[in-house]
Amino acid sequence: MNSETEKSTVLSGRSIPIPASKMFTYPTRLASAWKPDIMEINLPEYLLERPSVEIMVRQGSTRSIKINSGNIYQKIYRKLTPPMPVDGSYILDSRYETDGNIAHMMTGVVPQLLAAKKVCDKITVVLRSNATSIAKNIYNLLGASVLCTDKDIDGKLILASQNHTYSYDGWYTTLFGELDVERWNHQTPERIFIARKGARSLINESEVEQFLQAYGFRKYYFEDIPIGEQWSVATNAKIIVGVHGAALSHLVLNRYQVKLIELFHPGYVVDMYRNIVGAVGGNWCAVSGQITQDLIAELDFKQQARKFAATPTRIDINSLQMALEYLQISATQSNHSVPN
Structure with missing residues (x-):
């Protein structure tokens, strides 16, 4: 294409500091040969450079x-x-x-x-x-x-x-913050649990949901609600426990420096939403599920990075509680909506 530029706008390069964080694992004998235990993994801070x-x-x-x-x-x-x-x-x-x-x-x-x-x-x-x-x-x-x-x-x-x-990590707050959200639903919960059906679901979802109810979380399947409602929920949420998946991409809209606990299969842990949460000024940590006997062979020795990308997993409640405590989230029986 040889034509001249008729008009343009430039989003200047930015550096995004991603804070240090933690991941809490399902109890495993990798932590202690004599008794399965939770591993608390320290994840160092890093800097995202966006041109x-x-x-x-x-x-x-x-x-x-x-x-x-x-x-x-x-x-x-x-x-x-x-x-x-x-x-x-x-x-x-x-x-x-x-x-x-x-x-x-x-x-x-x-x-x-x-x-x-x-x-x-x-x-x-x-x-x-x-x-x-x-x-x-x-x-x-x-x-x-x-x-x-x-x-x-x-x-x-x-x-x-x-x-x-x-490419746009550094400008989510600016670009999405300018959207007119007045017509959206402002009465969605501050604390939400984003579950999944089918691929990458939680084997013990009902147990996780019951535990989170004491903390005031409301469960959503984003695949069951309209896009506009998904945007409202993601915009208003202050605390989210969510299974890794595309539903979390709506956090580019978030306006409350969200705290996210991301739930992973132990064979598919990625940093996409850690980066997004950092870009919108929030806090993130992870909980990984139960290790299976084929995990190391497929992931490390065969180097099949996406082998477990859609595999369901089981989350340990004590690991999840440690993540809530790490992000200083207290139990409450109420779940207030975002005020108008």
Whole structure:
């Protein structure tokens, strides 16, 4: 694409300090050969460096973006079909990113859309022809039009100098803090337990839920509630116990320096939401589940990093209690809502 930049905005580079924290494990004989015990793992602080991101508008075709998404038939169709001209709107082509994983949209595409809205008055987000309803709903809620097509587009394209999923960590508070949330539900609980169904669920979920009730937590399955309600819950929450998963990506919206206890399968511990919580000024710690006999063989010796990414796990209640105490969360029978 050789056309000149018509307009642009720059998100200046930032450093994000991620505080030291802890992870509490399921009792294991790795801690004591004679009696299983909880390991308290110290996690050091570190610094996230995020370079500047320039959001720019240039006249041209999405053919120059070299979109890699879509099946072979969609790619052939795009190659053989003339580009579709779109006038009267700025074009944000998000087909380079998955629209089936809300975490990728909330941390990658949506921040780019919000940054572009600083200089573009009318934006159309382009999705693949068979895009998910959740993707279309998200962009409509944010005031953008949606165009679902496998064709290339000719028009005023919104481009970013960085397209990595986590390029926008440093600007979540700024970008999402400017959203108009007056129409959202402000009466959601301060303490929530985000559970999961099916993949990556908790084997002893009912036990965990009953324990957390004494601390005033209310359970949610985010897959069962509308996007707008998910955003309301994530925005208002002050304390969350949540199973690792895409639902936690909504914390980019949080305005209360949230405390998050993230529940992991011991074979799939990652730092994505530790980074997000740090970026919004909150506090994070982890609880990992019961170690299984095949874990070390698959994870360390075979180096299958995602082997246990969707595997259910069992959480130890005493480990969870240690995490609550570490974040200075006291038991209470009440669960107050966020005031208007």
